Amino acid sequence: MTSPFSFARFSNVSARKQEILEIAAQLFATKGYRGTSIRDIGNRAGVLGGSLYHHIKSKNALFVELHNAALDAAAERIEQAVAKVHNPAARLEAACVTFVEIQVDVDSLTFPMMSDFREVPDDVRKELIARRDRFENFFRRLVDELALPPEIDRSVYRNALLAQLNSVPNWYRPGRLSAAEIGRQIALIFLPDEAARTRPA
Amino acid sequence: MTSPFSFARFSNVSARKQEILEIAAQLFATKGYRGTSIRDIGNRAGVLGGSLYHHIKSKNALFVELHNAALDAAAERIEQAVAKVHNPAARLEAACVTFVEIQVDVDSLTFPMMSDFREVPDDVRKELIARRDRFENFFRRLVDELALPPEIDRSVYRNALLAQLNSVPNWYRPGRLSAAEIGRQIALIFLPDEAARTRPA
């Protein structure tokens, strides 16, 4: 067993490169972009830093590749979870639950990647932001489906919801509540009518 | 005019050191902790990096000092804004509005400081987290005052609210809505009953 990860996220890639990508993802998640050196990644992979350049083009390119793979995997999981549901509020709740499950899953590449854009070089940041659009557009549609009080600004609402979901790893500690329960709690905050509906009269 | 900042936040400190602190705060806010070098700060202050060590003890100590001053100033402003109000929901709304105003005010030391704890060394992170307690306890009381649906977990609610407010600088772009309007929108999300109360029947 060379890695705690067990998914096949990178199909056109050698087994060795998959190992390296997974190690790098874990380190970026824990230490951030600047806090993870090429030599750190090499250490965990059992080689010297310079040897990694047979598999990667640059640290920047490695980070972009990981980030895009993580975003795509998360988008796919969330879209699948939502597709089974038809009530707009329940669709948003399903998205929240799945999003939080991904965020707190240590076996998921996805959890690190969304934040700390200030740490990456300017040109890398531009690529990452552009790629986030699939994600944001999907949530834009989810939010537009909802019946909300007219004084709610849907743009603020959507940004707030995404920021909320992204922030979960910053404060969540495993134990008392499951990831699904956290996701449902976030949905309760953003969907008060749902709360009212399930509240004992 | 040596600096765009015009508040006297550090009282027992020479004018020159105040300049340096303000420059450092701006740079940390924009570039993050690791992205800001001692030489960067020196450049903006018109001296070489090494010369700063007459005024500061270390980069770590500088960051901790700034972070604590920013937290205390923000806590004070928010507590003052809330003290004038008595309805629990209105108190929370006042806290949200003031918090967002601080966060997006470029003339405020405060806006940078709350996040990217992963970037700082481990021992620094411990100090910062300890100091955050005043802030969190104040919001704990604000939240405990509220009438909320019984199925809402108040711990998740409080963490979600703080994460929300902290995330504003990550997505807010000046123009369409003012800081106060953003703060009110966030309060609307977290206080659905208030939204209902002000909604035309």
Add this chain to the structure above:
DNA sequence: CCTACCGATCGGTAGG
């Protein structure tokens, strides 16, 4: 506040 420097670390490369 500068000169002049230290030891460490960084991303990356040539050549095998």
Add this chain to the structure above:
DNA sequence: CCTACCGATCGGTAGG
């Protein structure tokens, strides 16, 4: 995948 190295940059210091 390693050896051996590059140029750059980092936080920090001694001595004036």
